[in-house]
Structures are given as structure tokens and as C-alpha cells.
Amino acid sequence: MRQQPWSDAQAEHGRILVLSDNPISQAIASIATAAGRxxxxxxxDDGGEGLEPRAGDAVVLCDHDAPDAPRVLRAALASEAAYVAMMASRRRAAGLLDELVAEGVDVTRLHVPAGHDLGGKGPGEIALSVVAEIVAESYGRPGGPMRG
Incomplete structure (x- = not known):
């Protein structure tokens, strides 16, 4: 009998909440949906009504220049979200991070830049790295190659 390398049993995972709508967020939605999320x-851009993170959710801020980025990050970092990330280089995010730290917000859980270092430059490749990091985190794994 041939063994399958996957399991039909689906683990329970939180939602992936993404702000705002752009090519990277659309690619995240496509890839994550294909992965069963x-x-x-x-x-x-103001976070709308939908971004209320619950335990186990992943929050990805795809536009660090969004008008309500600080509020969205404050709420996500104060929530029980399992993963909080922002698309930006550390240099570009520095001002926002400084603002949050000055307010007393603990940013140690914040993934900046979001995703694994795959080297991709296009929206789909960047999204793949973010979804890979979310999946790895949800299973308590560091990511990286499986070969030993």
C-alpha cells in the first residue's frame, strides 16, 4: 500500500486578517486559501470593521503607510493573535515602531519584515514567504529546509 505524504485531518487554525487590499494581500489570500486557511x-485603509483579532489569528499589515496602521498594530499586539506582521523593511518601519514603543507597546511579537527570507521580489513570491511563515508559526516550527 502506498503511503501518502499528507493527512486528510485538518488542524484548526485561526483566520488570516490582512490590511489592506493590494497585489500582495490578494496573493496572500489566494495562497492561504489554497492551504486551507x-x-x-x-x-x-482604516482597518474597517473586520480586523478584530481573536486567539490563533494571524494579522498581516500589508501597508505600513495606511492611515490607521498604528491602531491596527496596537490592537493586534494587545490581542491573542498568534502572529502579527508588517510588510516593510526594518528601516521603513522604524518610525512607526518607535512611536509604538514610546507608547509602551510591546513590539517583540511583531514580525518586521513579514515572511521568510526566500529572496522573492514579486507579489506572489512575497505572499508565499508570508504564508509560509504563518504556517510554520502555527505548527511551532522555525521554517527552513526539511533536509537534514
Missing amino acids: DVLVEAV
Whole structure:
């Protein structure tokens, strides 16, 4: 009998909440949906009504220049979200991080830049690295090659 390398049993995972709507967030939604995750892309730059992280959710801020980025990050970092990330280089995110730290927000859980270092440059490749990091985190894994 041939063994299958996958399991039909689906683990329970939180949602992936993404702000805002752009090519990277659309690619995240496509890849994460294919991986069996529920995704909410909030198109409104102010965080809209939908970004209320629950335990186990992943929050990805795909636009660090969104008007309500600080509020979204504050709420995500104060929540029981399992993963909180921002698409930006550390240099570009420095001002926002400094603002949050000055307010007393603990940013140690914040993944900046979001994703694994795959070297990709296009929206789909960047999204793949973010979804890979979310999946790895949800299983308590560091990511990286499986070969030993």
C-alpha cells in the first residue's frame, strides 16, 4: 500500500486578517486559501470593521503607510493573535515602531519584515514567504529546509 505524504485531518487554525487590499494581500489570500486557511482582506485603509483579532489569528499589515496602521498594530499586539506582521523593511518601519514603543507597546511579537527570507521580489513570491511563515508559526516550527 502506498503511503501518502499528507493527512486528510485538518488542524484548526485561526483566520488570516490582512490590511489592506493590494497585489500582495490578494496573493496572500489566494495562497492561504489554497492551504486551507480562512482569509479576510480588509480593503479599507482604516482597518474597517473586520480586523478584530481573536486567539490563533494571524494579522498581516500589508501597508505600513495606511492611515490607521498604528491602531491596527496596537490592537493586534494587545490581542491573542498568534502572529502579527508588517510588510516593510526594518528601516521603513522604524518610525512607526518607535512611536509604538514610546507608547509602551510591546513590539517583540511583531514580525518586521513579514515572511521568510526566500529572496522573492514579486507579489506572489512575497505572499508565499508570508504564508509560509504563518504556517510554520502555527505548527511551532522555525521554517527552513526539511533536509537534514
